[in-house]
Amino acid sequence: xxxxxxxxxxxxxxxxxxxxxxxxxxxxxxxxxxxxxxxxxxxxxxxxxxxxxxxxxxxxxxxxxxxxxxxxxxxxxxxxxxxxxxxxxxxxxxxxxxxxxxxxxxxxxxxxxxxxxxxxxxxxxxxxxxxxxxxxxxxxxxxxxxxxxxxxxxxxxxxxxxxxxxxxxxxxxxxxxxxxxxxxxxxxxxxxxxxxxxxxxxxxxxxxxxxxxxxxxxxxxxxxxxxxxxxxxxxxxxxxxxxxxxxxxxxxxxxxxxxxxxxxxxxxxxxxxxxxxxx
Amino acid sequence: xxxxxxxxxxxxxxxxxxxxxxxxxxxxxxxxxxxxxxxxxxxxxxxxxxxxxxxxxxxxxxxxxxxxxxxxxxxxxxxxxxxxxxxxxxxxxxxxxxxxxxxxxxxxxxxxxxxxxxxxxxxxxxxxxxxxxxxxxxxxxxxxxxxxxxxxxxxxxxxxxxxxxxxxxxxxxxxxxxxxxxxxxxxxxxxxxxxxxxxxxxxxxxx
Numbered sequence: 268x269x270x271x272x273x274x275x276x277x278x279x280x281x282x283x284x285x286x287x288x289x290x291x292x293x294x295x296x297x298x299x300x301x302x303x304x305x306x307x308x309x310x311x312x313x314x315x316x317x318x319x320x321x322x323x324x325x326x327x328x329x330x331x332x333x334x335x336x337x338x339x340x341x342x343x344x345x346x347x348x349x350x351x352x353x354x355x356x357x358x359x360x361x362x363x364x365x366x367x368x369x370x371x372x373x374x375x376x377x378x379x380x381x382x383x384x385x386x387x388x389x390x391x392x393x394x395x396x397x398x399x400x401x402x403x404x405x406x407x408x409x410x411x412x413x414x415x416x417x418x419x420x421x422x423x424x425x426x427x428x429x430x431x432x433x434x435x436x437x438x439x440x441x442x443x444x445x446x447x448x449x450x451x452x453x454x455x456x457x458x459x460x461x462x463x464x465x466x467x468x469x470x471x472x473x474x475x476x477x478x479x480x481x482x483x484x485x486x487x488x489x490x491x492x493x494x495x496x497x498x499x500x501x502x503x504x505x506x507x508x509x510x511x512x513x514x515x516x517x518x519x520x521x522x523x524x525x526x527x528x529x530x531x532x533x534x535x536x537x538x539x540x541x542x543x544x545x546x
Numbered sequence: 547x548x549x550x551x552x553x554x555x556x557x558x559x560x561x562x563x564x565x566x567x568x569x570x571x572x573x574x575x576x577x578x579x580x581x582x583x584x585x586x587x588x589x590x591x592x593x594x595x596x597x598x599x600x601x602x603x604x605x606x607x608x609x610x611x612x613x614x615x616x617x618x619x620x621x622x623x624x625x626x627x628x629x630x631x632x633x634x635x636x637x638x639x640x641x642x643x644x645x646x647x648x649x650x651x652x653x654x655x656x657x658x659x660x661x662x663x664x665x666x667x668x669x670x671x672x673x674x675x676x677x678x679x680x681x682x683x684x685x686x687x688x689x690x691x692x693x694x695x696x697x698x699x700x701x702x703x704x705x706x707x708x709x710x711x712x713x714x715x716x717x718x719x720x721x722x723x724x725x726x727x728x729x730x731x732x733x734x735x736x737x738x739x740x741x742x743x744x745x746x747x748x749x750x751x752x753x
Contacts, residue, residue: 360665361662361665361666363729364661364662364665364725364728364729365662365665365678367728367729368658368661368662368728369681371728373650373651373654373682374640376653376654376657376658377640377643377650377653377654377657378640379657379724379727379728380653380654380656380657380724381637381638381639381640381643382637382723382724382727383637383719383721383723383727384637384638384718384719384720385606385608385634385635385636385637385718385719385720386633386634386638386646386718387574387575387608387632387633387714387718388567388631388632388633388634389568389569389574389632390567390568391568391569392568
């Protein structure tokens with residue numbers, strides 16, 4: 268291959284890539300059970316893979332090569348399962364069986380089935396002992412009116428309630444939810460500008476507050492900030508880090524596939540954060 | 547075996563009979579671990595003794611293992627995970643099947659559906675099974691019958707309307723025998739039917 272001219276070598280590589288891609292497509296078809304696994308000539312595939320392997324030097328080319336090998340292994344596994352299934356005594360050709368079934372009448376089919384059917388035997392019977400036990404249970408059972416005794420409820424006159432009372436009982440919040448989100452969004456932008464790096468802030472630094480309850484409440488509201496497109500999360504799984512960055516304008520998420528991101532916010536993680544802050 | 551030991555075994559056999567014959571849960575049968583707990587670690591022996599007692603009555607203790615493949619020499623752990631039933635040892639005559647509440651149509655439909663699922667490697671589309679049953683059963687009955695087989699535990703259905711064999715088929719139906727019998731040539735069938743009729747005639751003459 269070293270002696271090949273660059274243009275010819277490029278063409279050869281392109282041909283090899285096309286062949287591998289076609290092979291991978293076919294093997295994917297086999298894996299999804301749309302193509303018979305025995306339609307593939309394994310020896311021929313191996314020969315092609317071997318032929319072009321010395322040409323690959325780019326990571327994506329090597330990736331293609333390994334993908335082809337990976338799918339080939341899966342197809343061989345499928346072929347082996349196919350052979351195993353057909354070699355078992357229970358394998359029957361569905362077409363042959365359908366043919367036999369349609370030929371037989373109801374009486375014949377029933378007679379055949381009765382030879383292979385051994386129904387379960389069960390008894391249902393009350394005994395004197397079980398009746399005596401049931402009687403004892405009944406005698407010991409507290410009457411319904413005593414078991415489900417109504418709780419005494421004091422009757423009060425009808426009246427009206429104020430917004431302040433509802434806020435106090437946590438039924439209403441003291442500010443409208445959207446206004447609260449707007450306020451939080453502004454706070455996030457200010458905080459990112461003051462403390463953030465590259466327009467983002469560590470998630471724990473953002474949600475954590477002086478108390479755990481407040482922290483949970485901030486995390487709850489933050490989830491809406493992200494859902495409604497006021498901010499976005501950046502997750503780095505290998506380093507186990509999560510960052511939040513605000514948008515200048517609320518972004519429409521309609522075009523993107525919504526993904527739920529569960530984030531653990533335990534009391535311990537909050538305490539750890541707090542100790543780190545105070546130390 | 548000493549008299550005391552015999553007595554202990556007799557008591558265990560009696561207890562096993564109660565457990566196996568009377569339904570304890572929603573499904574019939576008893577799990578191995580329940581028998582282990584109630585009868586002790588020698589419960590497989592107790593079941594063997596019970597099976598011997600049941601033989602003359604044409605009944606048997608049937609073991610259905612968790613895995614579909616039946617182990618040659620099951621370990622105690624495998625037995626603990628298995629489910630035990632008492633089933634008919636031999637087979638029923640068509641008249642007897644009627645007596646236990648099965649119409650011939652429904653039984654034939656069950657035979658077709660089970661064998662069709664087996665032939666499709668244990669999984670078949672409900673639509674295909676309905677089509678097959680529809681060749682010989684009225685359309686309104688086909689869906690009802692499959693629902694009935696599912697309700698009784700012969701079949702189960704997933705969200706994609708795929709049918710699988712369920713616990714009752716594994717406990718009651720000798721799948722290999724069913725397929726072999728279905729595939730047998732018609733000549734053999736006729737011979738078998740004739741010899742069965744002769745046997746039945748002989749029996750009725752004797753009685």
